[in-house]
Amino acid sequence: MDVEYLHHGVPLADYQLTKADRRRQDEAAQVHEWVQRQLAKAPPWSEERWERMRxxxxxxxxxxxxxxxxxxxxxxxxxxxxxxxxRPRPDGGVCDEERCPECGMDPAVIVAFEPPANNHSPKSSRFARRPPSDRRSKAELVAENNALRAELKSLRGQA
Structure with missing residues (x-):
């Protein structure tokens, strides 16, 4: 899978808030407060219920x-x-806000983002599969293995 990671509001330090950002923050704060009120009314969960959720x-x-x-x-x-x-962007779905670890604002909507320069796309990750064009057949690998073994044997014979 090839994912083209997107960016918005770069450079992050210079980003200026928009009316849409303010509206999203207000909505997120209202939803957060409502959820907190509902949770305060709810009975505590048993350990069995927590285990089921896990x-x-x-x-x-x-x-x-x-x-x-x-x-x-x-x-x-x-x-x-x-x-x-x-995902090509970090603010989609249910993850469009964070708790700020610096000032504690919770929720704080994501207004701008970028993948760090030192990140690698999944295709260059050491865990990703090679593209089909880079794959060699089993016969090619066996032939290379045999050639390397023969070379190793001749080098050992010379020593």
């Missing part, structure tokens, strides 16, 4: 399936976060 969610995502991003949050801080490598 089973439903499954194991954590392995690190090689994650992409690091530089995020500019509504509060103005630039932070690093990880998201699935399969």
């Amino acid at each position: 089973q439903l969610l499954g194991p954590p995502v392995p690190p090689w399936e994650l992409q690091r991003w530089q995020l500019r949050l509504y509060c103005g801080h630039v932070v690093e976060a990880t998201r699935s490598r399969e």
